[in-house]
Amino acid sequence: MLLSVLILIPMMMAIAVGLLPLNPTQIKTLALWVSGVLFGLTLVLMAKFDPSIAGLQFVENLPWISELGLDYRLGVDGLSLPLLVLNGLLTLIAVYITDPAVMRPKFYYAMIFLLNSGVVGAFLAHNLLLFFLFYELELIPLYLLISIWGGARRGYAGTKFLIYTAISGILVLAGFLGLTWLSGSTSFDYNPLLSQGLPMGSQLLLLGAIVVGFGIKIPLFPFHTWLPDAHVEASTPISVLLAGVLLKLGTYGLLRFGLELFPEAWVVAAPWFASWAVVSVLFGALAAIAQTDMKKMVAYSSIGHMGFVLLAAAAATPVAMVGALFQMIAHGLISGLLFVLVGLVYKKTGTRDITVLRGLLNPERGLPIVGSLMVLAVMASAGMPGMVGFISEFLIFRGSFAAYPTQTLLCLVGTGLTAVYFLLLVNRTFFGRLPEQFYDLPVVTWGERFPGFALAILIVVLGLNPNWLSRWTEVTTIGLVQDSAIVIQQQNDLRETAFVIDALP
């Protein structure tokens, strides 16, 4: 019942916020409390979760429209649990950093809660149609949040987002329908065995549709072009949610519905996916270097960093899979922090242009604490040891190298490029002399700094003690590959490799 509560509370709040006779301050307070309670509930879920079990827990199963094969089937495992907690945390932060004077607050918070409900539902759904419904449900509020509360080109960015992600939904749906019909199943219940009787050609076709569908959401090159526009035009809280949680629906879908539903086809396509990951990683990094808008730079960095997840998924070794989940969480925290900080810089200076900004680390008249947190965030993003970004990238590269050494090495170049563009950002924006036009920047209050500190602490703590994250997810993610044919295939390959090495003089 706890899982349904996590979906229903925000859904009911989306309605209640619109109906209750509250002023904007009261609405924000209520939204804060409710999102706090939701985050607390995810922590309760975490406390009750048994990390030693690989399969689903807290399963809820209600027949719904059985004629269509649509059942209300929810469950949580080590793959979805950390993402649920991340979603709870980032929603709380997004509500917290929302401008108290946001226009049309009732509608705004209703959309935030609807989005939350859709995301939670998607992470919990274990029926393909039910997942699709939630996957599409989050599309509507996010489109409105960009199109109504966005920047000058919000209409363009919102529509582009809508078109791209609608196509993503169509492709995913096509994949689900195809899998169910071709396998002769009468139910859309999540079943990893469904694809096993299908010819390889069909499997590859269906997997292709699903991977491209989620590739748009992640996003991977060349389906990425909606993301920089959406980020630039979205307000800071929405950017935090977009980068921190929404993109994870794509990577989550890739693992859950790509790798797990099509294990045989995945083995065939994996080398191509690894190469695709390289292109995405390098493109994201090189495009980020060319940016002058801080937000766009962070957006392109997301494209690069999400490519690491595809590499890990392609390698599909136990270590790489743990790394993939780590990368999702790490990116959620780091990009959340980066967007919070970029938002603060924009709020105080009125610009995100790194050709204009200078010397913001100035201890007297600049934004020294924001700048210090930014240095920490970019170090974390570049995979500096001691922070969660290092753990995820190390696990991915360590886990992927045996399977795809060339692609892994090229992705390592992408990590190096992360340091390049973020050092450019920090150097141009925060170091040097504060220009005269920024002599009287408003003070950043401790309240404004708080979300940044919270995220920074998590980034460091999970970097120093990764076991606090991996213990929840390790069994599931390793089980994800152990149950599939991939592991058998790769173990055979590795055994052969070991045999060859042993046979050498």
Next chain:
Amino acid sequence: MPTTSATSNAPHPFEAILQRLSQGDGLLPESEINLLEVMGILESYGHVINDYQINLRYIADQQFLVLFPFYKYMNGDVSFKRLLKHWQHDRINYEFSEYCMKAMMYHGGGGMDAYLDTPEFIELANRAIAAKTKNNPLIQGFNKISSEFLLEQVRQMCYYRALGQFWNIMADMFLALADRYHRGEIKEIRDVIHHVKDGLVSAAADPIYYSVEINGETYDLIPKSVGLTFLVDTAIPYVEAVFFRSLPFMGILSYNAQAQQLPAEQGEFIYGALYADPIPAGSAGVPPSLLARDLVRYMPEYLMAYYRTFSRGESDLSVKSIVSFQKSMFCVTSAAILGLAPHPFDSADAKAQAENRKHFEAWVDRLINSRSRLEIVQTG
């Protein structure tokens, strides 16, 4: 660089400033805010340099040729309580006064610089060195190998003492000014300038001297008979070194080589208090200046109340205090310019006025350049 030659027919680009100097006013425009800032900061500065001069004279007198002067900032109080305060940085930044002292020593000028190279001084210094190192054969041997080392240390001690004496007089002058301000006698910037000018003039001939006691015996290093005086031998070299060329504001003014801010000519390399950028460049390890922190320590409430009304309140006091300090130093410079003018500013004689004008133009041209703060304080 907006300079002009004195013979040019075109009006001087800073004619308004020249006009003010000709009428006995200062480089800083009259305004209530300017007066409040200048008075508040000079009151604080009076207390700060009083602390500085006590320490400089303590070092000169009590730490003479102590080669490892670990406790030189303690003024003789080496109690655990004092050490705790020191380690917590609850203290005056005496390092700043040493920067100023070193700046004077490096840039030289005045009679003292010349005197310290005379055989007379070297003899006196060697006598003091011999007395101090009488029971220390190691240092005696070292002094034989490197005879200039201890001698240079003694020269430095002379600058400690001279700057201490200079600031002793200046501290009294500024604190007296503050008393007059509180009594309502100082009503405009002009009053400040003339108080300082009168103070400089009245102390001009005060002797600068230095003797040190070693093993119960007094050793003269700068005897009064040498004739070094306050104005010519400390005040003017101090202004030249600290206001125009020194490095006491380390970290405040940053020359950026990449931006081609380094002057081609060494002589154009300005780094003094009158040019210091109040906004610190960079971040880590950059003090808005040690002086600024000391000024804040003694900040009078009326100035603090004004600072609270704009920008970041009490969070950027270092910047605000340096801006005010520069305004006040332009007043001190004005007093020096007026005091050194060849003729009284109110002279009716046309020739005297022309000579004064030439004198004023030379100073203003010197103060106006691409990094000048003089232009900024005209409106800021």
